[in-house]
Amino acid sequence: MSKVYITKASTNLILHSLKKHLNVKQKRNDLLEELSEHFSFELMDLTLNDMELEHLYNEKNILKSLEELLNKIKNNNRIVKDYIEEQNRKYAYNIKEPAYHTTIVCEWLNKDFQNIVIPEVIQNNELILEEFKIFIQDNEHLNFNELNSQYQSKFKTKDNLKKIKYKNSGNLSVDNIKAFSEVKEYFENLPLDGTIQNYRYAPLFKIEKLLKDKKKVDTSEEYKEIEKLYNTKKKFMNIIFNTHKEKYNQDLSFSQDLLDEIGFKKCKGCSLQTSTVSSYYYNLVS
Template sequence: MAYLTKSNSLKIISRIDLKNKDSLSGEIYGKSIYFFSNYEKNNLLGLKELLKDPENFIKEYYVPVEATDNLKYVYEGGKPSYHSKPDCELLNSSYKNFEIPEQLREKGKDEVIKFRNWFKGNQYLLDDPDAFVARLKIAFGIIINPKTIDFENSDVEVKENLNLNELENKINLLISNVDQYYNNANEEQKEIIRRYQRLTFLANPKYEIKDNNTRFKDEVIKEFLKQYDVHFKKPITNLLIEYYRVKHNPNLKFEGHLLEQLGFRPCRSCHQENIGIGVNKPVIEINTDDLPF
């Protein structure tokens, strides 16, 4: 038996074959949730299917995808790990990664690789921000706040240990809050909600709002969608993900051979302990995945 982190279970969903989206049947929740796009619904349905029946998920929806390096993070492009022990220290640790400064990404791949190598040798200096900044300036001629590159993937986790009934109560309350927010909104806000509530990805600066024939400027719509996403859609998404886990696969247990089909590799720390090597010297391993969503 093998185990996944929550963030890595989400990573699998990015590999759903959306050509088969029509075969993803069912509802994402017992109550109607009307503000998700079809893409968002399919991701949630795919995750539910993965947790309920991994073999059928692989057969019907999964498309092998080569790990890609988007040159955005220090640790990127490698295969994610699965764990053979539910108490593995790495299984229960926070996902942590570091963004490449934009000034360096603009210079191309060679500069990104140079920074990655430098960072791995100087990462310990993050505990001494002044020393980190000074050494970074010497090496690359830039000055940045170290916190701006420190990224911890916590927004996909529900920190409380909730049972199904408690999760349902929280989800139902948020759905009710969304309805109440709309009812109390002014006409301008209602207009944006009606037209764009399923398109909150447009809040991302890289996307253009096309055919905007509303009375509002693009930047006004983007800021509203950002807040709508943060306060409503993301919290409900995270609770639904936790709901599926608790209901269908509380410990995120899978057969190891299935996870290898999904592009995972055995955790080095678990593997070494299983073969009796390095028991007293666990390997420090950092997840190299991108964000799950």
């Protein structure tokens, strides 16, 4: 079985695709024990909610043995396809089948994921959803601020569009030792009372929404504290992912047959990239 490479975003796609099929029945303490090989049980208990622990546990197992997880799921060839269909109700530009790469020098392996989130009120209306997607395609030549203004005018709303950009590289630029020290110090010194405690175990997406809603009207110390909590939790989860990646699957490489089975396709750019690199080395030594 030949090994091929995927991006961090594709790893997350697999994780989210599997999520509803992987019924994690372990209790909180069991999940903490499973994840405490490299990190303090107590610190994770202070920091992460049950949903985040399940996410990290599944993420670890994907990196460790994707094949073992897939063997537990019937009709696993539909998993990725079903998830993509679901996601395409959320994004203006359709997500296509994820690709695997036969070479780590392929430029597409490190391309960022960028898209525009479809407002929830539009996601649930089939007619407006199609109209919105056509509108985005017809106006993609505009810069984002102009596009946003046109959107507000056409759809008669004061809400803003949301543009997302995620780093796609499997290599997270994190100094684990320094970052972990900062996370540990922050949570060990977090007050056990006060407003910030209301957000300690809140899901990250809820904190993110809260920060976005408050951003234009709130510059208080409380806002800054919530923002710091959000950033520190994200940093900690990145450290844990990075550590598991280094131990179990440093290159984010998987069996090509396995990825074919669940709906991945071969990157068309890899063969071109390989021939370019081969030509470069040939010219270098000739």
